[in-house]
Amino acid sequence: MLTSSCKWLEPELMDVVRLFEGAEALEIGHDTEVTGTAYENKFRLGVHEYGYRDFDLARTPLEQKSLIKRYAKLSLYRLLTEIFHKTLPWGSLTGIRPTRLAYGQIEKTGEFGELFRTLGVSEENTALVGRVIEEQRGLYEKKEGNCDLFVSLPFCPTKCAYCSFITAPIAATEQFVPAYLEALGRELETAGPLIKNLRSVYIGGGTPFVLGVKELERVLKAVSPLRKNGCEYTVEAGRPDTFTAQKLDLCRDFGVTRICINAQSFSDKTLAAIGRRHTAEDLYRAFEMAAPYPFDVNCDLIAGLTGESLGEFQWSVDEAIRLSPANITVHTLCLKKGAKLKEETARLGDGLLADMIAYSREKLTAAGYEPYYLYRQKYMAGAHENVGWTKKGKACVYNVDVMEETCDNLAVGANAISKKLFAEEARIERYGSPKDIPTYLNKIDTILEEKNKLFGSSRGSLEGEPTRRPLA
Ligand SMILES: C[S@@+](CC[C@H](N)C(=O)[O-])C[C@H]1O[C@@H](n2cnc3c(N)ncnc32)[C@H](O)[C@@H]1O
Ligand code: SF4
CATH class of the missing domain: 3.80.30.20 (tm_1862 like domain)
Structure with missing residues (x-):
């Protein structure tokens, strides 16, 4: 069980907790504080306190939020590696697509290795991501349409x-x-x-x-x-x-x-x-x-x-x-x-x-x-x-x-998840069709209408079932 003074961080931190077998049984308290470029994370575990400090420069509020998350997770990862005496091959990374993070970092700094090392990713996995990016050369194309x-x-x-x-x-x-x-x-x-x-x-x-x-x-x-x-x-x-x-x-x-x-x-x-x-x-x-x-x-x-x-x-x-x-x-x-x-x-x-x-x-x-x-x-x-x-x-x-996630994905059928890319706004809009076949068949007219709206528009216009998600 983990409680943080910053509620929105709790699910993110729980993702790190779940990486370590047995860690879910621990009672962990967490506080975070940002002062200038310093990211301070403190954890309480029984009578013990642990503190970690990192420095980074955020340019926008959105960037700052992402860095708060990054350093809170990294700090917790450091704590759990100390307690469980083991490191993990992807370090504090819990995201589904490590390559997306790498591409984003390459856009900012020209390379991604330093960030991956900071986050505790093994040299081998950092090299693996590099090989994937190399192999995608010529295929990787982020383009609306x-x-x-x-x-x-x-x-x-x-x-x-x-x-x-x-x-x-x-x-x-x-x-x-x-x-x-x-x-x-x-x-x-x-x-x-x-x-x-x-x-x-x-x-x-x-x-x-x-x-x-x-x-x-x-x-x-x-x-x-x-x-x-x-x-x-x-x-x-x-x-x-x-x-x-x-x-x-x-x-x-x-x-x-x-x-x-x-x-x-x-x-x-x-x-x-x-x-x-x-x-x-x-x-x-x-x-x-x-x-x-x-x-x-x-x-x-x-x-x-x-x-x-x-x-x-x-x-x-x-x-x-x-x-x-x-x-x-x-x-x-x-x-x-x-x-x-x-x-x-x-x-x-x-x-x-x-x-x-x-x-x-x-x-x-x-x-x-x-x-x-x-x-x-x-x-x-x-x-x-x-x-x-x-x-x-x-x-x-x-x-x-x-x-x-560089292209639209027009997905048809039950449990198909369509994605529309709005590259300029750096976001993706999704539409998930019902998972079970009878519901899918019953709702087919609505599904056709809503997908038409999503893919026919240049800005997206859905309400209800679809979910909006910013690009990471
Ligand atoms: C959507 S399934 C379709 C494959 C096809 N029906 C078949 O079984 O030959 C695609 C692949 O996901 C993988 N997969 C399915 N369940 C998995 C699981 N629980 N853990 C890891 N991989 C899984 C399997 O390798 C499977 O071939
Ligand atoms: S249940 Fe179906 S989809 Fe899943 S692995 Fe077996 S054959 Fe493939």
Whole structure:
């Protein structure tokens, strides 16, 4: 429990507390004071008092608020590293997008390393962020009018135990599919005139390949008139147990450029434990099926899955590399509300997870892959990160745009979150569609109207459900 004399800082400081296992049980009091360029943070813990002083120059009130937050969090991080005798790979950084902070700092001072070191980020992670920024060169483009299109298909063959995405087994949702495809068709038709410069399309979920051939064809047909410029086109086909030659043919015929064959693990024991309902053999078969097609392939892995040993994870990394997809994404297990695994799983030792991540970084680098996007999540095991790795020149535009929030994201379907970028005002306006399918279907007229308002205007004009958020 933490209480601060500055109430708005409490949730920010709690994010730091949560980074240290066991720290939530502590009773911590906090005061902050700014005098000129000095940021003073004091903490009370039982009868002990701890004080930290930093100096920095803020030019505007907004900058000052951000520095108050920065130094309060850093001071608390220093205190907790003293108490728990350990440092963390991302130091006091709790944000989802470390690269965004780095880009902002580069704009101000020409580099970001000094800030990251001050915040306690490890040399290795600072270097990783540098490599991501380097790999994004030529793709990173902050420009009003640039847009990515996301199509949400929240249906899966079965629910995996670790997954908290809003998706449901197709057996329980099949009856909604025709109406859902109808609503998607209407959304896509309305979206056409709202898109200026389309950079990429991503049909994701869920597991798009769980749809039947005719249903998938309907979605691809509806997207076609919007993608006249032949831009990057991903279908997150997904689980290998849904792959058929007919669906791959369809994707090729509609100009899809990238698909996902997601392993999560190549260990049959792990795959059974996480309820994937497919084996490593199915993965090899899916890779073989996709090989003759002109698609770039992405393969997702997760570090920290139930009961997985270091050796099993290393095997998964080695197998993914051997299969040689254009992209390999290494997630760290993140257990949120909605994942069955949450109650069942024991926390993995930080050391084991750190070894897994170190292994993936070393092996992928040695195999010629470069990190091209990275993000962190709350509740992520061991305060680590997710990293997308790519072969040279094969980085996925959609992932870069979404992570860096440099473009509009016009997202259609249930639980789709659209974002409109107002670059000059340095802010983003979001619109989240209802998460569950029946509510989405019932509200489709309102959704069309509100998205039209958001993307049709140059200033944004929404009320109610959408949330406004300044750019960090
Ligand atoms: C939206 S899911 C769709 C993937 C597709 N349905 C499949 O399973 O093959 C995208 C990716 O998120 C990752 N993911 C899902 N739940 C996760 C969790 N709890 N922790 C870490 N990564 C997770 C998985 O690697 C998954 O492939
Ligand atoms: S990991 Fe993929 S297949 Fe499994 S439940 Fe989540 S979205 Fe569905």
